[in-house]
Amino acid sequence: MVQPLSRVERRKQDTRRDILDAAFECFAERGYHPTSITHIAKRVGIAQGTFYLYFQSKRDIIEQVIDDLVERLTSTLAALPPDAPGTLGDYRQQADHIAESLTGVFADDPRAARLLLLQAAAVDDEMAERVLTIYDLAAGIQATYLQHGVDAGYFRADLDVESAARAVNGMLFAAVMYQLRNPSPQAFESLTRTIRDIIIHGLTGATQP
Structure with missing residues (x-):
């Protein structure tokens, strides 16, 4: 107890x-x-x-904020295993869940997201490298989702998984940054839905959702 x-x-x-x-x-x-x-x-x-x-210092605050965000992001993604989708329809549903979950992490405290995305990299070279490492970690996780899609046959066999993962994450992080400036849930949902449509059409070559 x-x-x-x-x-x-x-x-x-x-x-x-x-x-x-x-x-x-x-x-x-x-x-x-x-x-x-x-x-x-x-x-x-x-x-x-x-x-x-x-x-210990004001820098310690940023360190702890980033530690907390990384833990929440990785825990969120760990709950949505990349090998779960068996079809393109399953992937679309999972992509919806991922977008909703990640939005929730950043929405819990927009100031923390602002600190990570806009301010942390300007603290010093060491912190800038850490932010880039977080982006690499996120791209690696995204790549596992895309590679499973290739292996399962619902993504193109010739897909450059690593580059595609970075491109997808770039769109998602940009969506979060737009949300920081103009916090409109409706606009954010529309933007993330468009990103998901771009992913589906671009990575599969399909002309219909």
């Missing part, structure tokens, strides 16, 4: 969340580099020393 958190532990969790919220707001208003620990602590209403009880 899970024991309920003590009042002290709940207060610590609340303070940590407040620091994250304040950091996101400061990054959005000022940018990452112009934001100081003092700005974040002042926004929360805590002493600067209190910040270091929860985070």
